[in-house]
Amino acid sequence: MGNRIVIIEDDAAIAQAVQLNLECAEYEVTVFDNGQTAWDALRENHDYDLALLDMMLPGIDGFALLPKLREYGIPVICLTAMGDPGHEVQGLRGGAEDYIAKPFDMLALMVRMEKVLSRRGKLHEIYHFRDLTLDKGNRRLTRKGEEICLPPLEFDVLAVLMKNKNRTVSRERILNEIWGQDYFGDIRTVDVRVANLRKKLNLSEAIRTISKAGYRLEER
Amino acid sequence: MRLRTKLTALCAALLLLVAVSLTAAMLWQVRAQSYDMLLESTEKTLAELTSEFQQSTYRDHPESGTALEVFLTYNFRSCGVPGSALFVDGKCLYASTPIAPEEYLDVSNWTTTSARAYVQGKHFLILGKALDIREKTCRIYLVEDADHIYAQLWQLSGRFALLALAIGLLGLGAVWLSISRALRPLSELTQAAERIAGGSYSQRVSVRSSDEVGRLAGNFNRMAAAVETHVDTLREQNQRQKLFIGAVTHELKTPLTSLLLNVNTLETVYLPEEKQEALLASMDTQLHWLETMVKKLLTLLSMQKNARLSECSAPELLERVQTLTGPVCAKYGVSLKTVCHAGTFSMDSDLMCSALVNLIENSAKASCPGDVIEVLADQKGFAVMDHGRGIPEKDLARVTDPFYMGDPSRSKQSGGFGLGLALVKEIAAVHGGRLEIESQPGVGTTARIIL
Numbered sequence: 001m002g003n004r005i006v007i008i009e010d011d012a013a014i015a016q017a018v019q020l021n022l023e024c025a026e027y028e029v030t031v032f033d034n035g036q037t038a039w040d041a042l043r044e045n046h047d048y049d050l051a052l053l054d055m056m057l058p059g060i061d062g063f064a065l066l067p068k069l070r071e072y073g074i075p076v077i078c079l080t081a082m083g084d085p086g087h088e089v090q091g092l093r094g095g096a097e098d099y100i101a102k103p104f105d106m107l108a109l110m111v112r113m114e115k116v117l118s119r120r121g122k123l124h125e126i127y128h129f130r131d132l133t134l135d136k137g138n139r140r141l142t143r144k145g146e147e148i149c150l151p152p153l154e155f156d157v158l159a160v161l162m163k164n165k166n167r168t169v170s171r172e173r174i175l176n177e178i179w180g181q182d183y184f185g186d187i188r189t190v191d192v193r194v195a196n197l198r199k200k201l202n203l204s205e206a207i208r209t210i211s212k213a214g215y216r217l218e219e220r
Numbered sequence: 221m222r223l224r225t226k227l228t229a230l231c232a233a234l235l236l237l238v239a240v241s242l243t244a245a246m247l248w249q250v251r252a253q254s255y256d257m258l259l260e261s262t263e264k265t266l267a268e269l270t271s272e273f274q275q276s277t278y279r280d281h282p283e284s285g286t287a288l289e290v291f292l293t294y295n296f297r298s299c300g301v302p303g304s305a306l307f308v309d310g311k312c313l314y315a316s317t318p319i320a321p322e323e324y325l326d327v328s329n330w331t332t333t334s335a336r337a338y339v340q341g342k343h344f345l346i347l348g349k350a351l352d353i354r355e356k357t358c359r360i361y362l363v364e365d366a367d368h369i370y371a372q373l374w375q376l377s378g379r380f381a382l383l384a385l386a387i388g389l390l391g392l393g394a395v396w397l398s399i400s401r402a403l404r405p406l407s408e409l410t411q412a413a414e415r416i417a418g419g420s421y422s423q424r425v426s427v428r429s430s431d432e433v434g435r436l437a438g439n440f441n442r443m444a445a446a447v448e449t450h451v452d453t454l455r456e457q458n459q460r461q462k463l464f465i466g467a468v469t470h471e472l473k474t475p476l477t478s479l480l481l482n483v484n485t486l487e488t489v490y491l492p493e494e495k496q497e498a499l500l501a502s503m504d505t506q507l508h509w510l511e512t513m514v515k516k517l518l519t520l521l522s523m524q525k526n527a528r529l530s531e532c533s534a535p536e537l538l539e540r541v542q543t544l545t546g547p548v549c550a551k552y553g554v555s556l557k558t559v560c561h562a563g564t565f566s567m568d569s570d571l572m573c574s575a576l577v578n579l580i581e582n583s584a585k586a587s588c589p590g591d592v593i594e595v596l597a598d599q600k601g602f603a604v605m606d607h608g609r610g611i612p613e614k615d616l617a618r619v620t621d622p623f624y625m626g627d628p629s630r631s632k633q634s635g636g637f638g639l640g641l642a643l644v645k646e647i648a649a650v651h652g653g654r655l656e657i658e659s660q661p662g663v664g665t666t667a668r669i670i671l
Contacts, residue, residue: 011474011477011478013475013478013482013502013505013506014474014477014478014481016478016502017478017481017482017485017499017502018481020485020489020491020495020499021481021485021489024489024491081470081473081474081477102473102474102476102477103473103476103477103480103481104477104480104481105480105484106481106484106485107484107488166489166490166491167488167489167490168487168488168489168490213488216490218490219490
């Protein structure tokens with residue numbers, strides 16, 4: 001099961017795009033387009049790991065919803081077009097974990113979400129692909145219940161690819177996810193690990209090489 | 221040099237000139253008078269001398285030659301007048317004068333004459349008289365010392381100089397004071413102008429005189445007021461434009477965010493075909509929305525330039541409006557009633573039509589199905605009245621701001637931009653009129669375009 005995310009955003013197009021992206025990354029997503037309906041629904045069920053909250057909402061606005069979400073113990077990332085420092089401070093003081101101004105980059109949003117979730121200890125790092133299950137926390141890879149042993153680096157590369165299932169990831173991003181931002185090593189390392197993974201796990205056509213962009217683990 | 225110093229120096233020069241010329245004229249006059257007096261007394265002495273000398277010659281005397289000369293000389297000398305001289309037939313018989321009188325007098329044909337001489341630092345008055353005695357031409361001269369006249373003149377001029385100096389100093393003081401007084405408003409004006417140049421446009425001067433400086437101060441105040449008004453207007457315009465740009469930017473952010481997200485998703489995420497198409501369709505909608513908004517903004521910004529005012533018939537306009545709003549009214553289930561009490565207006569009928577359509581659309585959205593919207597044209601202009609839900613008082617002042625929406629979610633769902641009333645307001649302004657909105661929640665709204 002992925003993390004449960006609630007999106008409270010009145011612009012349908014943005015909510016739809018974010019939802020699509022998050023669902024690809026195995027998040028479970030619920031969308032509300034109105035502050036009032038979100039308020040009412042949260043009273044019934046507030047079992048969410050993270051909220052993405054637009055500040056300008058019809059009904060009840062984001063600043064009013066913030067304390068409620070905090071009360072339920074749901075960390076909040078604010079999404080807003082009001083990108084001025086005053087609003088940012090107001091949002092963060094109100095208990096938001098992070099603040100991202102429109103227009104934003106999906107990848108940036110997802111990285112921030114992971115940071116918040118891992119800070120809260122809520123990051124479910126269990127990924128599925130076909131019959132493979134990868135538990136990043138326990139560093140276990142199983143196929144139909146049987147454990148498969150991989151060298152650490154190959155395990156990490158596979159974890160990144162499975163986390164970003166159906167999404168193109170560049171070689172640089174793979175290295176960055178494994179070693180952090182400051183790694184300046186040879187990106188060919190990735191190619192070697194990917195070749196090994198393809199061979200060992202029989203994923204030669206599932207891990208596609210996207211020219212000039214990177215790799216993509218495709219689930220058809 | 222400061223104006224005060226300049227003016228004072230000019231006055232000082234004038235005073236000096238006047239004093240010098242007056243003194244000179246006075247001294248000249250005094251000299252002439254003194255000479256006249258001296259001349260008079262000398263003439264008297266000469267007359268006495270002459271008569272005494274003449275009488276003495278009536279007594280016995282030699283017939284001719286040297287004896288006569290000696291006789292005449294003797295008689296003349298015995299008259300005993302100092303500074304006198306006797307010439308007989310051009311020959312000097314006797315002279316007790318310090319100078320030779322004939323050098324200074326024309327000796328030709330005269331009986332009585334006078335002249336002034338200046339010899340070796342001394343002034344003299346010379347008087348001459350000619351008379352015939354025993355067929356001989358006698359000339360008698362009297363030379364009088366005139367130095368005392370000049371001594372007196374010197375003394376006088378010294379006194380005059382002192383007097384002139386005293387009066388001049390007093391005059392200068394008075395001039396300095398009055399100039400300072402007259403120039404004080406100017407220095408106040410200068411200070412005020414400096415403060416205005418420094419940015420405090422509310423500065424005024426308080427000069428209350430009716431002279432040129434007073435008029436200048438009045439005009440200065442008027443100028444400062446005009447500058448203040450213009451600066452305030454510009455500031456306000458600038459503020460409005462900033463707000464407007466802020467609003468535009470804000471409005472652009474949302475569609476841009478979703479476009480960016482969608483492009484990003486299509487670029488990196490492996491999606492089934494139907495989802496890809498759904499994303500593309502959503503992007504298409506966003507782009508159309510953006511395009512429409514940009515068009516509306518352009519209309520709003522270029523209206524002043526494009527408006528063409530001409531005499532247009534109001535009934536025809538209302539007819540056109542009714543046709544155009546047919547679909548909207550049908551959609552919201554309302555009916556339109558037009559009343560026309562006006563003939564023609566000077567207007568751009570296309571713009572006015574669009575303004576009325578905008579107002580009617582707003583009314584239709586606020587009304588319940590079955591309601592009637594009235595459109596009225598009279599001498600004052602146009603009015604659109606509805607009996608819909610009305611506008612809350614707190615929103616009333618802001619409804620004409622660009623992008624302002626009383627209830628953002630509802631307006632967005634009904635495809636609005638929050639630009640409609642801003643457009644109407646601008647159209648009214650282009651026609652030299654204004655937009656007035658009266659509303660009571662629950663009762664209805666009346667929007668008037670007053671021309």
